[in-house]
Amino acid sequence: MANNLPRRAAVLGGNRIPFARQFGPYAEASNQDMFTAALDGLVARYNLGGKHLDEVVGGAVIKHSRDFNLTREAVLGSALAPTTSAYDLQQACGTGLEAAILVSNKIKLGQIEAGVAGGVDTASDAPIMVTESLRKKLLKVNRAKGGKAQVLALARIRPTDIGISTPANVEPRTGLSMGDHMAITAKKWGITREAQDELAMKSHHNLARAYDEGFQDDLMTSFMGVSRDQNLRADSSMEKLAKLKPAFGKGDDATMTAGNSTPLTDGASVVLLGSDEWAAEQGLTPLAYFVDGQAAAVDYVHGAEGLLMAPAYAIPRMLERQGLTLQDFDYYEIHEAFAATVLSTLKAWENDEWCREKLGSDGALGSIDRDKLNVNGSSLAAGHPFAATGGRIVASLSKMLHAKGAGSRGLISICAAGGQGVVAILEGA
Amino acid sequence: MAVKTVKSIPALGPIYAKAALPGKSPGKDLPDTQLRLAGHAVDRSDLLAYQRICGFNNSDVLPHTYPHVVGFPLQMQLMAGKGFPLPLMGLVHVENVITVHREIRFDEALDITVSADNLRAHPKGKVVDLVTEVDVDGERVWEGRSTYLARGRGDAGAERGEQPPTIPTGQAAARWSLPGGLGRTYGLASGDINPIHMSAVTAKAMGFPKAIAHGMWTYARVLGAIGPVTSGPCTSHVWFKKPVLLPGKVDFVIDKSGDQVVAGLRSSRKPETEHLVLSLS
Numbered sequence: 001m002a003n004n005l006p007r008r009a010a011v012l013g014g015n016r017i018p019f020a021r022q023f024g025p026y027a028e029a030s031n032q033d034m035f036t037a038a039l040d041g042l043v044a045r046y047n048l049g050g051k052h053l054d055e056v057v058g059g060a061v062i063k064h065s066r067d068f069n070l071t072r073e074a075v076l077g078s079a080l081a082p083t084t085s086a087y088d089l090q091q092a093c094g095t096g097l098e099a100a101i102l103v104s105n106k107i108k109l110g111q112i113e114a115g116v117a118g119g120v121d122t123a124s125d126a127p128i129m130v131t132e133s134l135r136k137k138l139l140k141v142n143r144a145k146g147g148k149a150q151v152l153a154l155a156r157i158r159p160t161d162i163g164i165s166t167p168a169n170v171e172p173r174t175g176l177s178m179g180d181h182m183a184i185t186a187k188k189w190g191i192t193r194e195a196q197d198e199l200a201m202k203s204h205h206n207l208a209r210a211y212d213e214g215f216q217d218d219l220m221t222s223f224m225g226v227s228r229d230q231n232l233r234a235d236s237s238m239e240k241l242a243k244l245k246p247a248f249g250k251g252d253d254a255t256m257t258a259g260n261s262t263p264l265t266d267g268a269s270v271v272l273l274g275s276d277e278w279a280a281e282q283g284l285t286p287l288a289y290f291v292d293g294q295a296a297a298v299d300y301v302h303g304a305e306g307l308l309m310a311p312a313y314a315i316p317r318m319l320e321r322q323g324l325t326l327q328d329f330d331y332y333e334i335h336e337a338f339a340a341t342v343l344s345t346l347k348a349w350e351n352d353e354w355c356r357e358k359l360g361s362d363g364a365l366g367s368i369d370r371d372k373l374n375v376n377g378s379s380l381a382a383g384h385p386f387a388a389t390g391g392r393i394v395a396s397l398s399k400m401l402h403a404k405g406a407g408s409r410g411l412i413s414i415c416a417a418g419g420q421g422v423v424a425i426l427e428g429a
Numbered sequence: 430m431a432v433k434t435v436k437s438i439p440a441l442g443p444i445y446a447k448a449a450l451p452g453k454s455p456g457k458d459l460p461d462t463q464l465r466l467a468g469h470a471v472d473r474s475d476l477l478a479y480q481r482i483c484g485f486n487n488s489d490v491l492p493h494t495y496p497h498v499v500g501f502p503l504q505m506q507l508m509a510g511k512g513f514p515l516p517l518m519g520l521v522h523v524e525n526v527i528t529v530h531r532e533i534r535f536d537e538a539l540d541i542t543v544s545a546d547n548l549r550a551h552p553k554g555k556v557v558d559l560v561t562e563v564d565v566d567g568e569r570v571w572e573g574r575s576t577y578l579a580r581g582r583g584d585a586g587a588e589r590g591e592q593p594p595t596i597p598t599g600q601a602a603a604r605w606s607l608p609g610g611l612g613r614t615y616g617l618a619s620g621d622i623n624p625i626h627m628s629a630v631t632a633k634a635m636g637f638p639k640a641i642a643h644g645m646w647t648y649a650r651v652l653g654a655i656g657p658v659t660s661g662p663c664t665s666h667v668w669f670k671k672p673v674l675l676p677g678k679v680d681f682v683i684d685k686s687g688d689q690v691v692a693g694l695r696s697s698r699k700p701e702t703e704h705l706v707l708s709l710s
Contacts, residue, residue: 028477032486077486079657225473
């Protein structure tokens, strides 16, 4: 039974392609193209060409129906051995991090030795759907037996059935966009425009510094002529951000703009995970260990909680299990879906009443040292191709923790559509 | 050998048009000139169109066959030149050897040199090699040798060169349906608008029953199916046999069990009809 004893899962490295704005340089690239490019970059960096890995796990939030086996198809098109199995998963913006949790869990259980977790999304090469009435009538035509029945079924299609729709960033149950949901939460927590703009500016400055310092050099492979995140504005300033008009929320007190919200982007990321033994065999140095992961969901539909607040619940559960406090970390990676998401989450943890009432804790979790938050930039600057954000964060945080030293700790928080959240703890190796 | 510098890739339309005109007298010897184009920049969207039609990944690394496609108009210019010993129209691409010395990124400036070499007798006529060499900053990164046959009075005793491996037998790895417009689509992506590939009507005018697929497409499609390993250091040798008529169905066969990969295309309807066989090492 020794093989089934839990063991450590190491993060050995990561790779992504630079993130590009919607309809930008990756407009013609498919999810499979981008995921394969990120994967082949990883294969090249860690000398995995022709090698067998136990699993590649990834997914995309917006997918064509033909991409049912997206990850496996990417593996077959990559330089990895074709004996590498793969599966797709999807948990909205939590996809990439959930993939890393699953791969690390299998490594810990001794079921696999090494795997890749990742994600990809394109906001450009989106599937186009016909109207629901037309879709149903076309399926009827397809079911009809014989030419006459088919002609009759076809004849039932009316001009009003004709139309197309593309995926929208809207919650199906509320009809509100994610930004409009966030605006409600931001208002509830009294998040100011200035605080949001400041967080956005810091994200850009931090990511720009990370590029200048060469931090991204071994985390990225250029693709289609793009060698750094296209959304990055190194010269971002409070003055420039203050000029933007509100994009979400209504009225004079609306605070959320295109500058403090992440834009729609295209991109892909992957992370290499393995057991200590496998890493040693390959001559690879563990950067960090994947300590724990947790998902949570909230009732955002009937108003009990904000749409993007689930990580605020997931993290205390995970901390309790690990016997840690919110302050026991060297780095915090809180995904910047919107600047207000990060600020609302932090305010909730600082609020005694909210923590007692919602988390059932003895009091507030407290504040974090803001100098440890998103120190090499986050989604506001890099962009956020939904399923690719988890891999971006795991790879960069692991590198930071390795530099900080063994035993250093990092906390990851990612909010997701549908009122969900995925969080994780990494420890420096 | 003298070097003639070319400023940009010549358009193939006028070369084909000129070649179709009668009244040129072939010379005896191969031209003692090589054509050189320095600093060619690959257009990423042209590359993507080529990758899509040939089944390569959308990658920043050039597919195995792409430098040939870039340099092909220079081969044509050389063969269409005054006094070239073989007539351009009617030349059949019978063999091709490509060596990729290292992966080439699309944003590297390519120095391309094309020369004609080794005019010789063949059992079915005469053959010539067109040699394309690609350098990046003085480093040889890619080279290809294309063998073209001018049918005519052959020499049964002529040296035949390296013989092709046997095409793999048994179950096909994949079956591909090739649409009637494949020649036009590939023609747009590659620039090779030879009328034998464009439509049944233009192909008939050139003596073919239907439009035929570009040999270079069949070669590239097979390499694309083998995978991205073909973009790295390796050598391929392809022998083109019977043309692929469009539209049509072909079976892709592959054998990876030996020292070298052997792959081929055969007709789905008549498996005994072999279209190409290729070795990769």
